[in-house]
Amino acid sequence: MDTDIKAYIENKLKEAELYAKQGLVDEALELYRELKNLVSEEQDELKKEIQKRIFELEAFKGIVSEEVLEETPQEERLKKALILKDGAFYQQAIKILEELLEEGFKTLEVYKNLAECLGNIGQFERAAHIIRQALKEIPATAENKLDILNLKKLLAEYLEKAYEFDEALRLYIQLANEVEEKDTIQEKIEYLKNITTNCRRLKFLLKERIITPSICQEAAEIAKETNSSIESVLIEKFHISKDKIGEALSRFYNCPFIEISDDKIVIKPKCLEGVKENFLRQTLIAPLEEEGKIFLLTEDPFNLDQIEQAKKILNLKEFEVAVGIREDILKLIDLYYGKLTFQPPEAPELELIEEEEAHEEEEPLPEDQESVVVQLANYILEEAYNRGASDIHIESLTGRRGAQIRFRIDGECIPFQMVPYSLKRPLISRYKIMAGLDIAEKRLPQDGKIKFRTRTGKVFEVRVATLPTIENNEDVVMRILGGVQARTLEEIGLRPEVMEQFKKLLEMPYGLILVVGPTGSGKTTTLHAALHYINRPNKKIWTAEDPVEIVQEGLRQVQVKPKIGLTFARVLRAFLRADPDIIMIGETRDEETAHTLIEASLTGHLVFSTLHTNSAPETVTRLLGMGIDPYNFADALLGVLAQRLAKRLCPDCKKPYHPTDKEIEELIFEYGEHPLKPLTEEEVKQATLYRSVGCSRCNHTGYRGRIAIHELLIPNDELRELIVKAAPVHEIREAAMRNGMYTLKQDGIFKVLAGDTDLKQIRAVCVR
Known part of the structure; x- marks a missing residue:
């Protein structure tokens, strides 16, 4: 048939x-x-x-x-x-x-x-x-x-x-x-x-058919193995929303469900004075003050004996019982008893917050709330680290409006929480103490560093910068530095053919390799991945960085300190007398550094550095504009890798679809022309694209993490002639594409077709 x-x-x-x-x-x-x-x-x-x-x-x-x-x-x-x-x-x-x-x-x-x-x-x-x-x-x-x-x-x-x-x-x-x-x-x-x-x-x-008994049983087994609650396993592993979990608990116990969310600021209730932390941890009951009411937050509202015991110990007359998830209750107890610890640079003593000048009419912080500032400062640092933030912004608002805290995650500043006016200055002072800064100096910018340990024992460093703003206010910007391991080349997102070409460059005995892009485009990560690939016991590798963000064994790493005259150029000259095989300079900022880089790469060393340029071809003209010798530059240059970071579609909720005719036209138009590999309509039709949806894992944004897009220029004889002639950017770009280079946008569109991101994000980070 x-x-x-x-x-x-x-x-x-x-x-x-x-x-x-x-x-x-x-x-x-x-x-x-x-x-x-x-x-x-x-x-x-x-x-x-x-x-x-x-x-x-x-x-x-x-x-x-x-x-x-x-x-x-x-x-x-x-x-x-x-x-x-x-x-x-x-x-x-x-x-x-x-x-x-x-x-x-x-x-x-x-x-x-x-x-x-x-x-x-x-x-x-x-x-x-x-x-x-x-x-x-x-x-x-x-x-x-x-x-x-x-x-x-x-x-x-x-x-x-x-x-x-x-x-x-x-x-x-x-x-x-x-x-x-x-x-x-x-x-x-x-x-x-x-x-x-x-x-x-x-x-x-x-x-409601949201879970099945078998899922519940599996969650129970995982909870037992990991010493977690079933509810937290359902949220983390099975992606059940916390709202649904809360509704289930509220219906079962016939009482309110209270979530201790990441952006919740809590003040320790007075009823906890003299109460031992151990009692709260053993009973998993914690008081919480909300809207003028006291709630007893518990994992089991049916345990009337424990609730009665808590009522007596906390000396409560009026209260309401609410149900919560175990991890939320423990988080609340941690906040009450300051369990987020830190390691200051020189272990300064905790100083009392000084009163502000009289004309600012700011009320001093009550003594019983001083510990709240310590808890809040530690909590913000730990949350930023756990969420994968690169920066923390504490922005003082005018008048008596407190401060706004924002985290930079995946390249975007995302509001985290508001700090009340009464805690704004004490919180900023707390960070200045932790960073070893002068808390009395509010008129000038200051820089410092904090070494911080999380509750789980992870240690990372935070670079702190304070800036004076209007109305005698200060902003604090903190860059999270430490705790980052060097990635492998396979993890930085190079397409297979680009990976093969880049590895060949890394195997060269001498020459200059540049990684370029704007601030925050992942240049340091890529450089360290390259060094990780060639880091062998028979190689001597020197690096000069500002700051040292990634520490690798086998590398001799130097922190540049311009304030005392330890500049990139000075360190680079010192490296040439220190028997190097490979040199990495964190940034080429001036003509002297550029000249010394070329000199080093022509005298038998493999040299890496970065520049702030928009594309690989533009890097050539930028360095020529610094006055370096074009003949030496043409001989020394092995390759230029330009890169950007685009938002990655959330792997847990991205939805597949086939592109419409209009979308196919858009993709082909954005890809543009390529002399060796034009993008055909058939290729796009055969691809499965993905669109962002949003779930609890990605904060309902549809994106989680970032993916790098690259543009690798490798000079051939034609390109070297153009460099010697100081040809314009468009001629260098056309010759590079004839030699197999794909532009940033073209590489990005390949990653759209692979389902890693979407066209909107590629357009957002690159022009061509």
């Missing part, structure tokens, strides 16, 4: 069955009759099956005739209901069986079949209710003992499917003494004991 006809028949069979299940008998019959004529004689079995369904549906039409049913005795109507049930016409069977019960025809057979019909269409709660009604209405006798027992087993099954685990467990325990298949029942009991322990609080999620 032709493949298309076979597929057509299969689809029509499914369609006919769907009509039949929905009670659309005439439509189903019409399709079955069409199929009977279409099926060939060789398909004898299929033809017989279709004929059987036609007979059943024709019989069904006679059975459900209203006139016939009204004149039929109850026993006959029961038989017709059973025929309908056997034919999977459950809704019609339910209608007849319910009418029989209303008329007082209450037999075990009616109840049992009605319950089974309801169960077959997924109405397990109604089915369980019908069986309870039967057990109440019909007394047990010697004759119906077995039927009653089977009905109880059916009730237990439906209670389990309705997620009434407690009641199902009680019934199975009762049945264990009445049935012969004790092993099977015992297995059910053990299973339900686990389910009851782990999932009873989350019944709402089960009923």
Whole structure:
């Protein structure tokens, strides 16, 4: 049989069955009759099956005739209901069986079949209710003992499917003494004991089909292994929203759910004075003041003994109970008791915050809130690190409006939280103390550094810069530096053909390799990935950086200090006397450094550096503009790698789609011309593109992390001649493309077609 006809028949069979299940008998019959004529004689079995369904549906039409049913005795109507049930016409069977019960025809057979019909269409709660009604209405006798027992087993099954685990467990325990298949029942009991322990609080999620019992069980096992709560595992691993978890807990305990979100500022309540932290951790109960009310936040509001004990110890008269997730409660306790620790440069003592000048009319910070400033300062640093922020901005607002805190994540400044006016100056002073700065000096910019340790033991450094702003305010900008490991070349996002070309450059014995791009484009990360690739025991590698952000074993790394005259140019001259094989200079800032780089690369050293330029071809003209010798530069240059960072589509929620004709045209237009590899319409049509959606993992932005796009210029003889002639940028670009270079935008479009990002993000970071 032709493949298309076979597929057509299969689809029509499914369609006919769907009509039949929905009670659309005439439509189903019409399709079955069409199929009977279409099926060939060789398909004898299929033809017989279709004929059987036609007979059943024709019989069904006679059975459900209203006139016939009204004149039929109850026993006959029961038989017709059973025929309908056997034919999977459950809704019609339910209608007849319910009418029989209303008329007082209450037999075990009616109840049992009605319950089974309801169960077959997924109405397990109604089915369980019908069986309870039967057990109440019909007394047990010697004759119906077995039927009653089977009905109880059916009730237990439906209670389990309705997620009434407690009641199902009680019934199975009762049945264990009445049935012969004790092993099977015992297995059910053990299973339900686990389910009851782990999932009873989350019944709402089960009923809403947000999770399944198997997911709940898996989450429970992971929670046990990781010493976490089931709720946190569901949020982190199974991506269930915290709002849904909170709704489930609130419904189960009939009390409010309170989330301790990342942007929540909490003040330690007075009722905690003199209360030991250990009590809160053991009971997992913590007081929280919100909108003038005191809430007792607990993981288990049904534990009345612990709540009563907390009430006495905290000396509370009026309070409300609220439910929370264990990790949130522990986070709250951490904030109350200052568990975020830091390592200041010279371990200065914590100083009291000085009062501001009288004309600013600022109230001094109450003594009982001094610890809040320490907690808040540490909390902000840890949250920024955990969220992968590169910078923290504390921006003082005018008047008495406090300060805004923003994190730079994936290249964008994202609002984190607002700091009240009463905490603004103490918080800035706290960071100045941690960085070893002068807290009294507010008129001049200051720079310092903090070494910080998180609760999990991770250590990182923070570069602190303060700037005076209007109304005698200060802003603080902090760059997170430490804790970064060198990446491998495979991790920086080079396409395979570019990777192969770049590796060949790294294997060269001497010459100049430049990595270029604007600030924050990942130049340092790429340079260190390159050094990691060639970092071997038989090589001497010197680096000069400002600051040293990535530390690698095997590298001799120097921190440039311009304030004392230790500039890049001076360090580079010193390197040439220190027997180097490979030199890396963090940035070529001036003519002297550029000249020395060329000199070093021509005298047997492999030299790396960075420049702030927009593209690889522009780098050539920029260096020539610094006055370096074009002949030496043409000889020394091995390659220029330009790069940008574009937002990466969130891998957890990105949605695949096929591009429209308009999108195909846009992609081809943006790609532009290429002498060796033009982008064809067929290539784009065959690609699966992805669009951003948004989920809890990406803060509902649709993007998480960044991907690098590259432009690798490798000079050939034609390009070297153009460099010697100091040719304009467009000529260098055209020659580079003839030699196999792809522009930044073209590389970005390849990554759009690979599903890593979208065209909007490529347009946002590069012009050509």
